[in-house]
Amino acid sequence: MEQEPIERDGPGEPGIEEALLGGERKYTRKQVADLADVPLERVHRLWRALGFAAADDDDIIFTDADVEAARMGYAFVGSGLIDQELDAAMTRALGHFLSRLAEWQVQVVWDWLVKQEGMNVDEFDIARVVEATMPTMERLQNYVWRRHLVAFAGRAVTLEAGVEAEERTQIIGFVDMVGYTRLTRQTDEHTLIDLLERFEALAADTISGHHGRIVKMIGDEVLFVADTPDDAVAIAFDLGERARLDDSIPELRTGLALGRVLHRLGDVFGETVNIAARLTSIARPDTILIDANLAGRIRADRAYELRSLRASVRGYSRLRAYALRRRENGRPSTRHH
Structure with missing residues (x-):
């Protein structure tokens, strides 16, 4: 699609901050607290928990949107649905996940702009692209979030009786690429990025295709959970x-463990997670290792062969x-492992 030329109207054009924040910075932290009728310390803790840089009490950096967010957040805690301790943890998690998403989105916009012929990229260009795409991105992000809420709500109501939602019996899987550290020293940046993107796409498609869930991608490694x-x-x-069918992806190695898994704010914890990682x-490359709990569950299945190993972990x-x-x-397979 042909890109229409962008015309500048002059120095009065809004910059990227106003485009994103929806207004100018005009309040100090105390003014936000007063306008929102929220304790000053609460505003300070919220700002830091979200992962933003520290600000002095007399710095004028807040907008009307900050006032509204402080008011809504305080009312949410006051509703009794969550306590203050969980609220702080949720805020930190929200800030962490959304900061990563924002970094990626800005990088996408930047990469697109620098590829446009005859365009000298500056703050004005980024602001205009953000203004044009933000409504669609917000709607798409809200759609994805709601679909995930439906999926997780469905899982929650089907949990076995008497089991808390935070802890359940599941299988934890770790998969990583063999020789990735060596590749980082021998491969240029663009090739490395392409490799990671191909691995992430492969992992996401395969794991979701078998009803699993990616907990997180850690460079060359993916951590996932499965219910069966x-x-x-x-x-x-x-x-x-x-x-193996993709020549650009190194061999993989996998660890699977079955047991009790603690879920908290989108992450997983516990001995089962540690065992899968170990x-x-x-x-060895192109090998799947499992623990005794999982072996006991699939031992009778004639589709698989199990070989006991002496593990020093x-x-x-x-x-x-x-x-x-x-x-x-x-x-039994004659393939060497």
Whole structure:
């Protein structure tokens, strides 16, 4: 599509701050607290928890939107739905996740602008693109958020009786690319970015396709959860097979563990998570290692072959590990691992 020329109307054009904030900075922190009828310390804690730089009490950096946000947030806590301790944790998590999203979006806009012929990129250009795209982005982000709310609400009501939503029995999976550290020293930036994007796309498609959920991507590694052994094993095998078909992606190694998992603010914790990570660290390239709990659940399935290993894992001296393979035509695989 042909890009229409952007005309500047003069020095009165709004910059990127006004375009994004919807108004000028005109309040100090105390004025925000007074206008919102919120304790001053509450405004200070909110600002810091969201991950923004520290500001002095007399700095004029806040807008009408900040006043409204402080008022809404304080009323939300006052409703009794969440306590102040959880509110602080939720605020930190929200600031962390959205800061990463914002960084990525600004980078996308910047990359697009620098590719436009004859355009000298400045704050005006970024502001105009943001103004033009922000309504659509806000609607799309709200749509995705609501769809995820539906998915997680559905999971919550189907949990086994007596189990808290924060803790349940699941399978944790870690998958990482073999030799990634070496690649970072030998590969140029653009090739490395392309590799990470291909790996993330592969992981997202495979994991969601087998009813799993990505908890986080950590460079060359993906952490995911699955509700059933069949789903977890299918994810592990399919990821490995699809990676082998893509010459640009190194071999993968995988660790799977079944047990109680603590969920908090989108992340997972507990011994099961630690075991899965340790299994991945000792797995050979193109190998899937599982713990004894998961092995016990799939041992009777003739589609798989289990081989017990002597595992030396830091912090788990008695950990039993098993190499998991698919049988070929009902017979043990002859493939070397």
